[in-house]
Amino acid sequence: MIDPFRQPSQGRDTALAVENVTVSIGRVAIVRDVSFHAHAGQVLAIIGPSGSGKTTLMKAISGDIAHDGRIFLNGADLRGLGPEPLADMRGVLPQSSQIAFPLTVAEVIGLGVPGHVATRNARAARISDALEKVGLGGFEGRSWPDLSGGEQQRVQLARVLCQVWEPVPEGASPRWLFLDEPVSSLDIKHQYQIMALAADYAARGGGVVAVMHDLNLTAAFADTVLVMKQGRRLAFGAGEEIFRPELLSRAYxxxxxxxxxxxxxxPVIVPSAGASFS
Ligand SMILES: Nc1ncnc2c1ncn2[C@@H]1O[C@H](COP(=O)(O)OP(=O)(O)OP(=O)(O)O)[C@@H](O)[C@H]1O
Ligand SMILES: [Mg+2]
Structure with missing residues (x-):
């Protein structure tokens, strides 16, 4: 069992270390002074109310938005990583994905397959394997715009998986999945299937950071949980420390x-009897 609270200097080369990170848009600080660590081999969930800064924080750790403070991925300062090393180290599933062109599913997923997978057969095999993993075997030739919302979400996840296929490449640092609400459009069976896929990636040595709204799914799959509220870290700890009614009631x-x-x-988390929905 990996200790999620070990200090950043220990094992930083297999960790995501977020230290006093603030993200401002214009003059407004949307994420404020947030620190936490995630470790390869584990699933870290980020939860919190709508508008609490989860997506903005994910964009910062993904290297897609400027930040104050410091973020280290596998020991490297994010600011010093060029686009190619970054793309090799982490795959990002955004909260929503718009594609303006009538691409096929294979073409969408192909966008994620790295250039070093050079032969047409190898690329096709990886795309098919990824589709099998997300429960969409045989969808290669389907038209992306015609897919259901949940199918599109799983195709996007397949694209991300293709980018960071082996959780720990031989002789290299672990890779990371950064997933912003990966199961928000899925039915309950596929929610569990996709979370199990993420947990398997972690069990094979990769790192997973997932923004989640479903608290019961989070309790089932997350090793560690970061709770955001109004742009700040409200709490950070192992699942059993976070899944306390007082803390969650305060968060939401x-x-x-x-x-x-x-x-x-x-146990399951439910609204208290007599909760007001207004
Ligand atoms: N580019 C932007 N310009 C202005 N405000 C922004 C911008 N991006 C985010 N915000 C604001 O920052 C806050 C946090 O947004 P963010 O998308 O990070 O929230 P979230 O926790 O992911 O919410 P949700 O659960 O609804 O996805 C929100 O109030 C949002 O309106
Ligand atoms: Mg969001």
């Missing part, structure tokens, strides 16, 4: 309680 300004599960099942 909404009364929540834990209901014990049947034997062997984990």
């Amino acid at each position: 300004d909404f009364p929540l309680r834990l209901v014990p599960g049947a034997a062997g099942d984990r």
Whole structure:
């Protein structure tokens, strides 16, 4: 078991270290002085109310938006990483993806396959394998705009997987999946399937950071949880420390309680009886 609270100097070469990060848009600080560590081999979930800065924080750790403070990925300062090393180290699933052209599914996923996968057969094989992994085997020739919302979300995940296929390339640092609401458009079976896929990536040595809204799914799959509120870190810790009704109720300004599960099942988080929905 990896200790999620070890200091950044220990094992920084296999960690995402976020140190006093502030992200400002114009003169407004949208993410304020946030620090946390994620470790390869684990799933870190970022939760918190809508508008609390989760996506903005994900953009910062992905290297897609400027930040104050410091972010290290596998020991390298994000500011010093060029686009190619960064693309090799982490794949990013954005919260929403718009594609203006009528591409096929294989063409969309092909955008993620790195250039070193040189032969047409190798590229096609990786695309097919990725589609199988997200439960869309045989979708290669389908037209992207005609897919359902949940199918498009899984195709985008397949594209990201293709980019960082091996969680730990031989002799190299671990790779990372940065997923912003990866299961928001999916039915319950596919939510579990995709979260299991992310957990498997971590179990094979990669790092996973996922923004989540579903608290019960988060409890089921996250090793460590960062709670955001109004641009700040409200809490950070192992799942069992975070899944306390008082803390979650404070995070969401909404009364929540834990209901014990049947034997062997984990408790579930539900609104408190008498909660006001206004
Ligand atoms: N480019 C921008 N210009 C102005 N305000 C922005 C910009 N990007 C984000 N914001 C604001 O910053 C806050 C945080 O946005 P962010 O997208 O990070 O929230 P979030 O936690 O991901 O929310 P959700 O759960 O709804 O996706 C919001 O109030 C949003 O309106
Ligand atoms: Mg968001």
